[in-house]
Amino acid sequence: MTNTDSNKRDPFEAVRISEFRSLVTVRFLFIMGLRMMSTLVGWWIYELTNAPFAIGLIGLSEVIPAISMALYAGHIIDLSEKKKLMRTGLSLYLLAALVLVLLSSRFTDTRLSHHWIALSIYLIIFCTGIIRSFTGPVFNVILAQVVPKSKLQNATTWNQGAWLTASVSGHAIGGFLIAGLGNTGTLVTIACLMTAALLFSSRLKQHPPLNERGEKKTWESVKEGIDFVFKTKEVLGALSLDLFAVLFGGAVAMVPVYARDILNVGPRGFGFLNGASDIGAICIVVLLALFPLRQKQGRKLLFAVAGFGLCIITFALSTTFWLSFAALMLSGILDGISMVVRGTIMQLKTPDNMRGRVLSVNSMFVNSSNELGQFESGVAAKLMGVVPSVVFGGCMTLGVVLVTWFKAPSLRKMEY
Incomplete structure (x- = not known):
């Protein structure tokens, strides 16, 4: 074409x-x-x-x-x-x-x-x-x-x-x-x-x-799916980005604390902050359906996850409601870009006869990142304090992007 x-x-x-x-x-x-x-x-x-x-x-x-x-x-x-x-x-x-x-x-x-x-x-x-x-x-x-x-x-x-x-x-x-x-x-x-x-x-x-x-025997079949994920750098890189970005960079668990104790905006402000990233994600996904990314999607995925990390750091340090809301909404936009690119990579790179096994490995990454991310946020907040823990999460997300940039060049260079 x-x-x-x-x-x-x-x-x-x-x-x-x-x-x-x-x-x-x-x-x-x-x-x-x-x-x-x-x-x-x-x-x-x-x-x-x-x-x-x-x-x-x-x-x-x-x-x-x-x-x-x-x-x-x-x-x-x-x-x-x-x-x-x-x-x-x-x-x-x-x-x-x-x-x-x-x-x-x-x-x-x-x-x-x-x-x-x-x-x-x-x-x-x-x-x-x-x-x-x-x-x-x-x-x-x-x-x-x-x-x-x-x-x-x-x-x-x-x-x-x-x-x-x-x-x-x-x-x-x-x-x-x-x-x-x-x-x-x-x-x-x-x-x-x-x-x-x-x-x-x-x-x-x-x-x-x-x-x-x-x-094949059950374990041989399962192992084949795991081996495919770990040998296909584009898939492994995309899954790892999702896992660690959500594990370390998810600020959602701390939003109630920011709303009540840092920004002092109460339940109404909490509602706006809680929905900010979802609003951003929905808007960008619809926009990408109308105007899809045409080239250098792998590079754009890495930039989007890095931008997500910067948004989390901005949110962590903000003491102004409108800036906090904007940071979370922009993080949702960047996460939406990441979500679409990751999903497309998974679909395009996975052979038809292995989709169940590979997408199940993907579901493990997604499920564990959300649940463990909430747990990590609570533990980090207890050990470091709320603001330092969220800053730490954003910095870790940037570190994950940096490692992926050099360790998974095939993902960085991928186009579809």
Whole structure:
């Protein structure tokens, strides 16, 4: 394809594919339901226990099985018919929502103590963590089978935009629904979203496995996926950037402290700061769908992550609300660029018959970086103080970019 042809590329080329629209709709409904559920469960557990630590155990109870099962899940995804596996995951999430509806009912509240209800919630979330290890990667595996390779960059951008929009709106709407409908009404809404996702998923075609069952033993198959990631410098570099940038540079965990104790802006200011990076990310992802990056994407990825680190340092040192908000919003814009480029690299560099295993390794990096990043922020803040810990995180992000620049030249030079 010539540069002229590339410049004339239709920004809606992936959206014009009917099956891609159905897939994105399913993912949008699913992610919105998940985010509503996480918002609701956090609120509900705090109501039951009055213990902030109990909220932290929710994430731990989900991320442990999600990470533990990820490699095996990738092996199963590569050996399975993708539509059936996706629908099984959606059905199990719907079942989990219905069980939570029962737990939230007045009938259960009069028969079980708050302690046993909380333990039951943790058990259900643990089960959803197992389901998540299979369901999360399968969406991206199907994406590569639905969309021609020439349109993967465009499809990945729209897919990331839908994910971000569903995530942000799910959190926000979840809070309003809890206030208006209560726990049970919110869970019924979540069940309706999962049901709608199941109905839309019936429009997808079957996507049979590209590997034959029994071709390799389970561990050999899993090891092949891990080996591919570590031998493919572009993929390893992109995953490492995501892992360490979020692990060290994520300032989200400290936003409540900044809002209340440093910027003195209260709950309303906290709401703006909490949504700033998401707003920036959504705006840039939509913009990139209309005006995609044309060249030197690997170099731009590294610059974006370095800029993200600088934004975190700026936020850490700021004592002015508008500057803090701008720094977080710009960090979201740069993270959105990074997200799109990383996602496209993963799709373009991964062989079709290994997508389940490679994308499951990716899910391990993503899941661990978010959860461990929150833990790291808390530990660093306790050891260094809040402001020095956030500055340290931004500096570490810059250090990771510097190491990647020299250690992964193929990522730096990559174009697609």
